[in-house]
Amino acid sequence: MSRAALLVLADGxxxxxxxxxxxxxxxxxxxxxxxxxxxxxxxxxxxxxxTGLTGAGLAAAAATGYDALALDEAADAxxxxxxxxxxxxxxxxxxxxxxxxxxxxxxxxxxxxxxPQGAHQPVVLGAAARSAGLAPLEAAHAAxxxxxxxxxxxxxxxxxxxxxxxxxxxxxxxGDLDHIADRAASAAARVAAEGTGVLPAASAPLLDLAAxxxxxxxxxxxxx
Amino acid sequence: xxxDHPVTAPQRHTYGAEPFHADGSRRALRVGLGGPVGSGKxxxxxxxxxALRTQLSIAVxxxxxxxxxxxxxxxxxxxxxxxxxxxxxxxxxxxxAIRDDISANLEAVEQLEESLPALDLILxxxxxxxxxxxxxxxxxxxxxxxxxxxxxxxxxxxxxxxxTTADLLIVNKTDLAPYVGxxxxxxxxxxxxxxxxxxxxFTSLTAPDGIGQVAAWITGxxxxxxxxxxx
Numbered sequence: 340m341s342r343a344a345l346l347v348l349a350d351g352x353x354x355x356x357x358x359x360x361x362x363x364x365x366x367x368x369x370x371x372x373x374x375x376x377x378x379x380x381x382x383x384x385x386x387x388x389x390t391g392l393t394g395a396g397l398a399a400a401a402a403t404g405y406d407a408l409a410l411d412e413a414a415d416a417x418x419x420x421x422x423x424x425x426x427x428x429x430x431x432x433x434x435x436x437x438x439x440x441x442x443x444x445x446x447x448x449x450x451x452x453x454x455p456q457g458a459h460q461p462v463v464l465g466a467a468a469r470s471a472g473l474a475p476l477e478a479a480h481a482a483x484x485x486x487x488x489x490x491x492x493x494x495x496x497x498x499x500x501x502x503x504x505x506x507x508x509x510x511x512x513x514g515d516l517d518h519i520a521d522r523a524a525s526a527a528a529r530v531a532a533e534g535t536g537v538l539p540a541a542s543a544p545l546l547d548l549a550a551x552x553x554x555x556x557x558x559x560x561x562x563x
Numbered sequence: 564x565x566x567d568h569p570v571t572a573p574q575r576h577t578y579g580a581e582p583f584h585a586d587g588s589r590r591a592l593r594v595g596l597g598g599p600v601g602s603g604k605x606x607x608x609x610x611x612x613x614a615l616r617t618q619l620s621i622a623v624x625x626x627x628x629x630x631x632x633x634x635x636x637x638x639x640x641x642x643x644x645x646x647x648x649x650x651x652x653x654x655x656x657x658x659x660a661i662r663d664d665i666s667a668n669l670e671a672v673e674q675l676e677e678s679l680p681a682l683d684l685i686l687x688x689x690x691x692x693x694x695x696x697x698x699x700x701x702x703x704x705x706x707x708x709x710x711x712x713x714x715x716x717x718x719x720x721x722x723x724x725x726x727t728t729a730d731l732l733i734v735n736k737t738d739l740a741p742y743v744g745x746x747x748x749x750x751x752x753x754x755x756x757x758x759x760x761x762x763x764x765f766t767s768l769t770a771p772d773g774i775g776q777v778a779a780w781i782t783g784x785x786x787x788x789x790x791x792x793x794x
Contacts, residue, residue, distance in 0.1 A: 354664035359654030433666035496655045560629045562652035562667075 344471040347441070348464075349481040351488055356433035360426065361493030361561035362386065362486065366549035368497045376504040379494045383487040383512055387519055389543040391486035393417050394461035395479040395523035396538040400530045401465025402478035407450045407458060413535035414459035420547035422554035424459075426563040432457030438467035446470060479523035483516050493561055582704075582791075584676075591622070591682035592788040593672060594781060595661065595698035597725055598709035600691030603735040603768065605633045607709055608688050610774035611781065612642035619683040619785070622647040622675040624668060626660050628690040649675060657690030658697075665702040672702070684785060694723030705784050707777070711736040712745035719753035727757045731764065731780055738767040 347353065364382065367373040373382045397414050401407055418424045435457065439447050447470050450458055457463075461482050468478035491505045522539065529537045550563060584590050596604050605625070612621055621643060625633040627650055634650035637643065649671045653660040660668055672685055687703055689696060698706045708729035710718050713736055719726055726732060732754055740747055747765060754763045764776040 352663065354666055356664060356666040358656055358659050358664055359652050359667060361654070429670070432670060436666050436669065493654070558630045559652075560655045562654065 341472055344442075345468075345473055345477045345481065348468060348471055348473065349484055351492065353437060355437040356430055357485065357489050358492075359562045360430065360489060361497070361563065362490035363546045363549055363553075363563070364490040364493045365497060365559060365561045366553040368494070370549065373494060374498065376500060376508055379491065379500065379505065380508045380511060383490055383508060384515060385543060386490065386546065387483060387487050387512065387515055389541040390546060391483050392519050392523060392539045392541050394486055395482040395519055396526050397459065397461040398465035398468065398482035399475035399479040399520075399524045399527035400535070400538055401462045402468045402473060402475040403527055403531065404446070404469060405527075405530050405535075407446075407462055407466055408453055409535055410462045410465075411454060411458040413538060414462055417538075417540050417542065418459070419542070420550050422550045422563070423547065425554075426550070427459040427461075428454075428457035430457075430460040431463040434460055434463040434467060438463065438470060442467060442470040442472075444470035474524075475527045476520060476524040479520040479527070480516065483519045483523070487512055487516070497560060582788075589789060589791070590676060591620075591685045592705070592781075592785045593685045593687060593703040594784070595687045595689065595703035595706035596709060597661065597689040597692065597696045597698060597706065597729070598733075599693060599714060602691070602709045602711040602714065603733075603766075604688050604691070604709050605636055606768050607707075607733065607735065607766070607774065607777065608686050609637060609640055609642045610768050611686065611778055612637070614772075614774050614778040615684070615781070616643060620679065620681055621684045621686065622679055622682055623649070624671045624675070624685065624687045625650045626653050626657055626668065626688060626690040627651075628653060628655065628657055633688060633690075647675070647679060653690055657692045658695070661687070661689050661696065661698045661702060663699075665699050668702050683789075684781070694718070694721060694725050697724045697728060704788060705730045707731045707733060709733045709735055712740045712747070712750065713743045716740075716745040716747075716750050717753075719750050719757060722757045726754070729761070730784075731762050731777070732758060733777060734763065734765045736767065737765045738769050 364373055367382055373379050397410055401410050435451050446466055450466055464482050465478045491509050494500055495502050495505045526538050598604050608623055627633050631650040634648050637648050638645050651667050651671050676682055706729050708725040734750055767773045
């Protein structure tokens with residue numbers, strides 16, 4: 340376990356394509372549901388407890404070394420919106436590129452070979468964490484944090500929010516983040532014995548619907 | 564030179580700017596075009612495509628900031644068949660997508676290479692940005708910075724990484740110089756002061772063969788690239 344490796348992986352500057360995505364905040368801003376730090380916090384908390392938990396579970400399971408292709412199927416089953424499946428695979432491809440350059444391993448090479456069009460991003464993130472010598476709980480932390488960090492940054496750009504307020508939102512979510520990562524890692528610890536069915540499958544229907552609509556916008560700042 | 568077997572690990576080295584395909588053939592030359600908003604990057608790309616498309620197999624990646632307008636313009640102008648033009652979305656940060664996190668642009672470049680075999684040239688057009696925007700060497704092999712006379716003839720003097728380090732500096736819209744009071748001689752002198760021996764060309768895309776010097780420069784780079792002489 341290297342705490343420093345976790346910082347590298349979870350850094351928003353890790354070049355894996357996340358900067359071009361808003362995690363659904365662009366659509367939420369347009370709908371008027373995210374408009375200030377308080378509504379951003381509500382959005383992030385909701386996202387964390389739904390798709391954030393699901394993604395963290397997949398990442399933690401991948402970091403245990405469990406069959407990545409089975410986890411990729413489990414991710415598909417947990418991602419009903421076609422637009423979000425496309426985004427997850429594209430970001431998975433981009434994460435794979437960065438991970439293979441930073442922490443090369445046979446496991447990553449195998450997954451890249453088996454899924455040339457990209458595995459779901461949380462699965463690749465978990466495999467990258469394993470390659471970096473990180474534990475499943477740490478992979479869950481990275482996935483969960485990324486799930487709220489991206490939207491918070493995007494909200495600053497979209498709403499000209501005070502960046503200190505947006506960062507304070509993330510700080511206030513720290514307890515929730517720890518809790519979600521723990522739950523995700525606990526579920527992941529059971530996957531080897533019980534299969535992928537034990538992984539969290541929480542979803543957010545409004546995020547799914549908004550993502551489909553957002554994908555059809557002719558003018559937008561973010562890719563998703 | 565990498566040692567991986569192309570069958571067991573075909574993507575092993577696609578994250579970098581390796582000059583060869585897995586089969587040992589030399590890939591297309593990747594040329595970045597950056598510069599401020601409105602300096603004529605898209606018009607330059609369109610003119611290059613028109614000038615070179617009969618002799619070279621070309622593809623284009625555009626980086627729009629919040630629309631897909633540049634790609635749409637190129638498709639509408641029919642400078643290339645639509646399958647040769649790809650738009651990358653940059654999440655409000657055009658320089659991030661060409662310098663700090665090049666993964667989306669590399670994806671676009673590689674998809675074009677996969678779907679269009681025997682490409683000679685890929686033009687990667689940045690979203691309009693500021694004077695510090697430069698391309699990562701992991702994304703492009705050579706880069707062009709485009710400014711124009713109407714933004715002020717003091718721009719070359721101001722310098723910045725785009726002006727001072729680009730492999731070619733284009734000063735565009737010289738036909739407008741008399742109307743905006745731009746002194747082309749001053750711009751040329753300042754540019755050479757900033758750039759030393761690196762080349763500068765002055766263009767007016769409204770003139771017949773206004774892109775000629777740029778097309779010739781690219782053809783020269785491509786010849787050197789294909790001969791394996793460029794770094």
